[in-house]
Amino acid sequence: xxxxxxxxxxxxxxxxxxxxxxxxxxxxxxxxxxxxxxxxxxxxxxxxxxxxxxxxxxxxxxxxxxxxxxxxxxxxxxxxxxxxxxxxxxxxxxxxxxxxxxxxxxxxxxxxxxxxxxxxxxxxxxxxxxxxxxxxxxxxxxxxxxxxxxxxxxxxxxxxxxxxxxxxxxxxxxxxxxxxxxxxxxxxxxxxxxxxxxxxxxxxxxxxxxxxxx
Amino acid sequence: xxxxxxxxxxxxxxxxxxxxxxxxxxxxxxxxxxxxxxxxxxxxxxxxxxxxxxxxxxxxxxxxxxxxxxxxxxxxxxxxxxxxxxxxxxxxxxxxxxxxxxxxxxxxxxxxxxxxxxxxxxxxxxxxxxxxxxxxxxxxxxxxxxxxxxxxxxxxxxxxxxxxxxxxxxxxxxxxxxxxxxxxxxxxxxxxxxxxxxxxxxxxxxxxxxxxxxxxxxxxxxxxxxxxxxxxxxxxxxxxx
Amino acid sequence: xxxxxxxxxxxxxxxxxxxxxxxxxxxxxxxxxxxxxxxxxxxxxxxxxxxxxxxxxxxxxxxxxxxxxxxxxxxxxxxxxxxxxxxxxxxxxxxxxxxxxxxxxxxxxxxxxxxxxxxxxxxxxxxxxxxxxxxxxxxxxxxxxxxxxxxxxxxxxxxxxxxxxxxxxxxxxxxxxxxxxxxxxxxxxxxxxxxxxxxxxxxxxxxxxxxxxxxxxxxxxxxxxxxxxxxxx
Amino acid sequence: xxxxxxxxxxxxxxxxxxxxxxxxxxxxxxxxxxxxxxxxxxxxxxxxxxxxxxxxxxxx
Numbered sequence: 060x061x062x063x064x065x066x067x068x069x070x071x072x073x074x075x076x077x078x079x080x081x082x083x084x085x086x087x088x089x090x091x092x093x094x095x096x097x098x099x100x101x102x103x104x105x106x107x108x109x110x111x112x113x114x115x116x117x118x119x120x121x122x123x124x125x126x127x128x129x130x131x132x133x134x135x136x137x138x139x140x141x142x143x144x145x146x147x148x149x150x151x152x153x154x155x156x157x158x159x160x161x162x163x164x165x166x167x168x169x170x171x172x173x174x175x176x177x178x179x180x181x182x183x184x185x186x187x188x189x190x191x192x193x194x195x196x197x198x199x200x201x202x203x204x205x206x207x208x209x210x211x212x213x214x215x216x217x218x219x220x221x222x223x224x225x226x227x228x229x230x231x232x233x234x235x236x237x238x239x240x241x242x243x244x245x246x247x248x249x250x251x252x253x254x255x256x257x258x259x260x261x262x263x264x265x266x267x268x269x270x271x272x273x
Numbered sequence: 274x275x276x277x278x279x280x281x282x283x284x285x286x287x288x289x290x291x292x293x294x295x296x297x298x299x300x301x302x303x304x305x306x307x308x309x310x311x312x313x314x315x316x317x318x319x320x321x322x323x324x325x326x327x328x329x330x331x332x333x334x335x336x337x338x339x340x341x342x343x344x345x346x347x348x349x350x351x352x353x354x355x356x357x358x359x360x361x362x363x364x365x366x367x368x369x370x371x372x373x374x375x376x377x378x379x380x381x382x383x384x385x386x387x388x389x390x391x392x393x394x395x396x397x398x399x400x401x402x403x404x405x406x407x408x409x410x411x412x413x414x415x416x417x418x419x420x421x422x423x424x425x426x427x428x429x430x431x432x433x434x435x436x437x438x439x440x441x442x443x444x445x446x447x448x449x450x451x452x453x454x455x456x457x458x459x460x461x462x463x464x465x466x467x468x469x470x471x472x473x474x475x476x477x478x479x480x481x482x483x484x485x486x487x488x489x490x491x492x493x494x495x496x497x498x499x500x501x502x503x504x505x506x507x508x509x510x511x512x513x514x
Numbered sequence: 515x516x517x518x519x520x521x522x523x524x525x526x527x528x529x530x531x532x533x534x535x536x537x538x539x540x541x542x543x544x545x546x547x548x549x550x551x552x553x554x555x556x557x558x559x560x561x562x563x564x565x566x567x568x569x570x571x572x573x574x575x576x577x578x579x580x581x582x583x584x585x586x587x588x589x590x591x592x593x594x595x596x597x598x599x600x601x602x603x604x605x606x607x608x609x610x611x612x613x614x615x616x617x618x619x620x621x622x623x624x625x626x627x628x629x630x631x632x633x634x635x636x637x638x639x640x641x642x643x644x645x646x647x648x649x650x651x652x653x654x655x656x657x658x659x660x661x662x663x664x665x666x667x668x669x670x671x672x673x674x675x676x677x678x679x680x681x682x683x684x685x686x687x688x689x690x691x692x693x694x695x696x697x698x699x700x701x702x703x704x705x706x707x708x709x710x711x712x713x714x715x716x717x718x719x720x721x722x723x724x725x726x727x728x729x730x731x732x733x734x735x736x737x738x739x740x741x742x743x744x745x746x747x
Numbered sequence: 748x749x750x751x752x753x754x755x756x757x758x759x760x761x762x763x764x765x766x767x768x769x770x771x772x773x774x775x776x777x778x779x780x781x782x783x784x785x786x787x788x789x790x791x792x793x794x795x796x797x798x799x800x801x802x803x804x805x806x807x
Contacts, residue, residue, distance in 0.1 A: 081422055082504050117611055120747050121356060143522040143613040151604025155536075157543040169532045170605075172522040172613045217521050313750050313758075323762035327771045334775075353740070369785075373778050381771040388764050408694040415690055419681035428744045429677050433691060436673060436737055440695050443726075447698035451705065485779070492786050499793035503800050512797055 068131075069094050070251050071116070071220060076125035078108070078115055085111050089125070091270055095219075095249040098242065100256060103272035109255035110150070110224050112272065116253060117147045117222050129220065143172065146218035148226055152205040156198035160189050160208050163197055167212045175215050183211040187237055202229040210234070213241055221245060223254040282359050282498045283507045289491040296488035303481035311474030318471075324388045328471075331381040333479040334374045335399070337486055338406055339441070341371035345413065346438035349431030359494075361427025362501065364434060365417050366494035370486050372410035378403050398449035405444050409437045423501060522613050529618025530625065537626030540599075547592070551631045552638055555588035559642045570647050577646030578656060578707035582663075584642075585635045586696055589664050592631040593671040593692065594678075594685050596623060601679050601745060610739075610746050620735040620742070624665070624672040632664030648711060655710035655720070662723040663703040669734040670695045676741035698726065 069092040077087040085108030093099045101109040114120040116127055118134050118141070127134045129141045154163045164180055175183075184190060187207040189200075197205065206229050213221065221242075227235050235258070242252060311329040318325040345367045351360035382400045383393040394400070417430035502508050541548060562580045563573055600606040609619055639660050640653040648656065674692040681687055706719035752758040761768045 081424070082502070119607060119610060123356075137616065139524045139613045139615060142611050143524060145611060147607065147611050149604050149607050151602075151607075153604040153608050155540065155599075155603065155605070157540055162539070166532065166536050167608065169528065170608055170612045170614070170619075172524045172528060313752065316751055317762060322764060324764035324767050326761070326768055330771060330775050370782065373782055377775050377778055380774045384767045384771045384774075388767055405694050405697055408690065412691045412694065415683060415687055416677060416681065419678065419683050419687055425680075425744065425747070428747070429681070429741065432737065432741055432744065433674075433677055436695070439733075440698075443698050444694070447701045447722075451701045454705065489782060489786065493789070496786070496789045496793045499790070499797060503793070503797045508797055509801060512794060 070130050071253065072128040072131075073116060074126050074128070076112070076115055076127070077123050078111055078120065079123055080108070080111060086272060089272075091253075093251045093253060093268075095251060096246050098246055098252040098254070098267040100254055100267045100269045101272060102257075102269050107272040109272055113147075113222050113224050113253065113255050114149075117145060118142075119147075144219040146171070146213060146216045146221050148209055148213070148221070148223045150224055152202075152209050154197045154200075154205045154208055157196060159194050159196055160184060160200065160204075161193045163208050164211050164215075167208075168215060171212075171216055171218070173216055179215060180211075183214045184208075186214060187211045188233065203231055203234055206230050207234060207237070210237055210241060213245075219250050221250065221252040221254070223252065223256070225256055226254055227256055227258040280357055280359050282362070282502060283505070283511075285359055286495055286498050286511060289495050293488050293491040293495075296484045296491065300481050300484035300488055303477055303484060307474050307477035307481050310470055310477060315470040315474055316468055318468075321389060324385060325471075327381050327385045329474055329478045331378060331385060332475055333482040334378040334381065335403060336479060337482045338371055338375035338378050338403065338410075341367050341374065341486060342406060342409065342434070342441065343438055345371065346434040349434035352427055352431040353435070358424070358427075358501075361424065361431060362494050362497045363490065364413075364431060365427065366490045366497055367486070368410060368414050368417070369493070370489050372407065372414065374482070374486070375403060375407045375410055379407065396452060396455075398445070398452040401452065402441075402445040402448045405448070406441065409441070413437070524613030524615060526615050526618040529612070529614035529616075530622040532614065533619040533622030534626045534629070537623065538629060541626075541630045547595075548630050548634060551588050551592050552634045554591060555584050555635050555638060556642060558584035558587060560645065563645070574647045574711065577643065577648050578652070578711060579704045581639060581642055581646065581656065582660070582700055582704035582707070585639065585660055585664065586667060586700055588635055589631050589667045590671060590689065590692060590696075592627060593675045594688055596627050596672055596675045597679055597742065597745075598675075606742060606746055610743060616739040616742075617735045620672075620738040621731070624668045624735070624738070627672060628665045628668040632660075632668055635664055636660045648707070652707055652711040655716045656707040658720060659703045659706040659716070659723060662720060662727050663699045666699045666723070666727050666730050667696060669730040669738075670699070673734055673737040673741055676738050676745060679742070679745040699723070702726070 071091075071093040073089065073091040075088045075090055077089070078085050089112070091099065101112060103109055111120055115122050118127070118136070118138065129144070132141075134141050153167065155166075158166065161180060161184065164184065168175060168180075181190075181193065184193060187210045189204060189207055189211070192200065192204065197208070200208070226238055230238060245252060307329060312326055315326070317323055345364045348360040348364040348367070351357055352364065379400065382397075382403070386395050386397075386400075387393050413430050413433055416433050417426045420426040420429065499508060499512070559581055562576070566572065566576070597606065600609065610616065612619065636657055639657050643653040643656055671688075671692045674688055674695065678684070678687045678691060702719045702723045706716040706723065709716040709719060759765055759769075
């Protein structure tokens with residue numbers, strides 16, 4: 060896949076970010092940009108601030124300095140427009156034990172303001188291998204299966220920016236392949252992805268820029 | 274003067290250290306003068322006899338308890354809006370002194386009430402809202418210390434102080450409404466005509482309470498800064514000196 | 515990313531619908547929690563006659579206050595779990611990052627809490643009022659005062675629950691935070707029933723409660739969102 | 748400024764209300780003393796923690 064000479068306009072720009080966690084300063088003056096179709100992989104030892112950086116990009120954690128811009132506009136506090144194009148996957152899979160896999164997916168998408176038909180929802184769950192567990196309360200699902208509910212949400216979510224925290228944890232080989240297919244489709248349609256992960260993120264043949272945090 | 278120069282804990286630590294002794298001195302002088310005026314010079318009150326002299330600490334304590342909560346809410350707003358570290362520490366530094374003044378207001382109110390109204394605790398509008406204010410202070414202190422990360426405690430307690438200060442007048446007027454509904458208008462302190470020395474003594478004691486509160490807050494915020502920045506390099510020099 | 519899903523769009527109605535429908539469905543999966551709140555209300559209210567004695571005039575006089583305190587404590591008991599579940603399983607992050615206006619789902623959460631705890635108390639209160647021998651008109655005013663007061667408790671209590679998320683001390687801390695703020699609601703709520711029972715028109719109390727509720731509906735969700743953003747930071 | 752009281756005994760008696768007046772003023776004095784001692788203790792604990800931190804750092 061040849062990369063056009065002129066740099067595509069940067070969709071996500073983070074300019075000289077700095078953030079402290081208690082007395083420890085995690086990063087300072089960090090700048091990061093990502094254009095459409097690009098994946099950025101945050102690497103670094105545990106506790107180096109990968110998760111905090113992701114949460115700063117999403118606007119969850121308050122920055123001490125610096126600014127995050129999405130398609131040229133700085134992100135404000137109550138920024139519904141930016142969040143319409145953001146899909147954030149944190150450490151916890153945000154799955155309710157008392158609801159079934161389908162209900163969890165339904166409410167997760169409604170919370171994202173995304174409306175899909177029942178058929179699309181069921182197809183997505185089949186695609187991620189949960190076809191036969193639709194009516195099972197999520198309490199009975201394994202950690203990997205809960206992650207797959209998250210994958211189904213990503214499959215149906217039209218967000219252009221993916222901020223993923225350790226997306227491959229608890230996924231078996233088949234699950235990781237599912238994720239890489241979804242990521243490839245997301246990038247090829249001009250989406251952006253920033254992920255904190257230890258597993259190789261780059262889909263076969265693709266490229267993922269790496270940013271190392273001390 | 275660069276306003277934010279003193280907003281950084283390191284520089285404020287030095288400034289507070291230099292200012293605190295002066296405020297303590299001022300507090301001592303004003304207290305001495307106020308007590309001299311109030312206890313030794315002021316005449317007996319026509320209606321209440323000598324027990325009214327408790328007013329010289331009851332009223333300043335009540336004023337301080339409400340005003341310090343308001344100042345805590347202002348520092349809290351600063352913390353929430355500008356995310357400054359020092360304002361959160363200042364709010365924490367004020368809280369115990371505010372709670373102390375509230376307790377003193379309640380205690381002196383009770384010991385004044387016994388000879389005047391015949392009972393230590395009277396569900397008077399002011400005393401009752403003072404009691405609720407004491408719970409608000411406990412809530413602030415408990416919430417500020419309930420988190421691992423002190424910054425998280427600062428922000429949560431700051432928001433509670435802002436919510437509290439908005440609710441304080443509502444609580445006061447609802448208690449006042451409730452009180453007049455059940456007992457009719459209770460005797461008000463302002464009934465007694467204030468002899469000029471009495472009034473000056475009370476003002477001087479209020480000023481003394483002010484100076485004391487500032488002094489104690491400055492000293493306490495220095496300890497908080499040391500606790501928060503114990504790993505910082507500047508702390509080592511500051512402590513060695 | 516298949517293109518056929520519609521683009522994400524946040525809306526106020528969507529936010530309220532999401533939080534209320536989800537919380538009601540979760541509550542239906544656990545009907546015992548709602549019954550617990552109602553059982554607690556009835557239990558606390560019936561402790562007092564056991565403690566004070568069955569003497570009707572006395573019970574009729576103190577009934578309104580006791581019923582209101584019992585309702586307040588029952589509504590308070592369900593508060594800690596309001597955001598704790600979402601905070602623990604990561605849904606809270608998704609809520610804060612949702613394109614829906616945060617005022618919407620915060621109001622929806624408080625409304626959901628009220629539907630599950632406040633409303634049953636309002637419906638049951640006449641029954642408990644009979645236990646205390648309150649006249650029918652007082653029972654009506656009491657139900658009305660609870661109907662206006664309990665949403666206020668859900669809103670104010672919701673803000674305190676959000677503040678104490680992830681804090682040591684759990685329920686007792688929440689009590690120290692929330693109960694002082696409940697004082698005005700208790701005063702006007704129990705005052706309304708007592709006024710009716712003693713022949714004074716209760717309109718003043720009820721209108722003040724309604725004013726408080728309107729004020730809280732407009733202002734408190736902002737405090738809830740601010741507290742949740744601090745918790746999620 | 749001539750003093751109001753004839754004798755020290757009158758002053759302490761406070762026209763019969765001495766108990767209430769001195770219990771109030773005593774409480775204030777006690778509260779202030781407790782607060783000041785608390786401040787001193789807190790400062791000493793903070794300094795000790797810094798010292799400890801320095802020793803910890805010196806070791807590794």
